[in-house]
Amino acid sequence: MPSNIPADTAATQHDLIQRYQDYRTRRFLKHERTWAKSLxxxxxxxxxxxxxxxxxxxxxxxxxxxxxxxxxxxxxxxxxxxxxxxxxxxxxxxxxxxxxxxxxxxxxxxxxxxxxxxxxxxxxxxxxxxxxxxxxxxxxxxxxxxxxxxxxxxxxxxxxxxxxxxxxxxxxxxxxxxxxxxxxxxx
Structure with missing residues (x-):
């Protein structure tokens, strides 16, 4: 992380990105189950x-x-x-x-x-x-x-x-x- 960003801000940004990635993964897997047998x-x-x-x-x-x-x-x-x-x-x-x-x-x-x-x-x-x-x-x-x-x-x-x-x-x-x-x- 750049040194000019406070540690708590960097951790918050990392948590936000990680939560979004987790949400994206859950959403992807849900859609995959929905469409897995289609066509x-x-x-x-x-x-x-x-x-x-x-x-x-x-x-x-x-x-x-x-x-x-x-x-x-x-x-x-x-x-x-x-x-x-x-x-x-x-x-x-x-x-x-x-x-x-x-x-x-x-x-x-x-x-x-x-x-x-x-x-x-x-x-x-x-x-x-x-x-x-x-x-x-x-x-x-x-x-x-x-x-x-x-x-x-x-x-x-x-x-x-x-x-x-x-x-x-x-x-x-x-x-x-x-x-x-x-x-x-x-x-």
Whole structure:
């Protein structure tokens, strides 16, 4: 702990964080019990991979909507609605069938699962950082070339940023859904 923080304040902060982590673990385990038997036919590796491919296609479509907005197609923002209508249920199903391991608290996982989760999170962060350069360069250079006069640029850039953030945030669940083996058949 930094020396400029009084010991009682540091202990209080630690207790607060520990209580939150305990609450998160209890909530995670409760939800895990609730959803553990849901969608049994979608828990196979092949089905999870189908969901991951569907999410990748959805993110590409979302990014394309941003590009269409950038070129000034007036009806293009309406395409964002079907993309969201696909994303939310597909991502929710992937989370259910993969056990939400990508955002599980550490106390709810064993050592191997923690290592896999941390690796997937690291890859997700790297994906987010590199992909975020695309909309950042678009906005920076686009504003430079147009002197900020293009009214479509902010909206299109916002859609691109949102797409990259959602894709990066979804990446750990997608990675874990892709690499995890089929569940053991119950006796």
């Amino acid at each position: 049994p036919g979608w828990r196979t590796r092949a089905r999870r991979r189908t969901l991951v491919v569907a999410l990748v296609a959805t993110f590409l479509f979302m990014f394309a909507v941003g590009v269409l907005c950038a070129v000034g197609i007036q009806w293009a923002p309406l395409l964002w609605l079907p993309a969201c209508a696909v994303f939310f249920p597909v991502f929710t199903v992937l989370q259910i069938v993969s056990g939400r391991q990508g955002d599980a608290p550490e106390a709810a996982l064993d050592e191997f699962e923690v290592a896999q989760r941390n690796s997937a999170r690291s890859i997700g962060l790297t994906i987010t950082q590199y992909l975020m350069m695309i909309p950042a360069f678009y906005l920076v250079f686009g504003a430079t070339f147009t002197d900020g006069a293009d009214p479509n640029m902010a909206y299109a850039g916002g859609l691109m940023v949102l797409t990259v953030l959602v894709a990066g945030g979804s990446a750990p669940a997608m990675i874990l859904g892709w690499i995890r083996p089929d569940p053991d058949p119950e006796a």
